Amino acid sequence: MSGFIEKVAGDLADKRRWREHRARVKTLPTAYRRAVEALERYLIYRVINGEAITGAVTKGDVLVDLYQELAEVFERAAADGTPIREVVGADPLRFADMLLSKYAAAGWSDKEWIDKEQHKEQQRLVGTIAQAEAEDGSTPS
Template identity: 45%
Template structure:
């Protein structure tokens, strides 16, 4: 649809607003932690697929909502190294990262170069 190409996917925008409302509803320390992780995941993750990004963020909100309700401490959720937690969490969504497409592009280019070589190793 032309309008979605101009302003973006309406479904993802709706999901974004719903996600932000969920995070805003978290108790202070859980909200601050979720927002800090969101920032890191968005910058570090470089997700190019909006739907994958929203799924990841919704899962993050689920995690912190459950932790809040259960009274689970933030450190029990993220562990001693929040960076390691974030990067491990992100690996579950790697298909949406731009680097995944670049990895596939590299593999295809090398495969094509190998085919063009015609096996003439001694030429």
């Protein structure tokens, strides 16, 4: 019976891992949580649109692995008091794309992402990271 359910609903272990990931992210301090959520949004948008263009991450289990690594990075940063900008660097787009490159199919990063919606997502990520940084009080002086 569980085989039938998994065929209809998908891999239940991946769904459990996803719920656990979401619970972990909710425990982060607000600024770190906002940064993670912004990165997740950018990464999923990059993956969804990247699939047709570049063959990026297309499997749910791989995406959950990617998000879990992202959560671990920000959990450590929050615990150590590392400012958000130190985590993502000066260019959050580069940080996200480098993280994604560990999980994506070879060659995806050589493609240009030229769609106006993509630009909007890039701007949204940069703006949200800046807001989270300011909210955290870790803006460099």
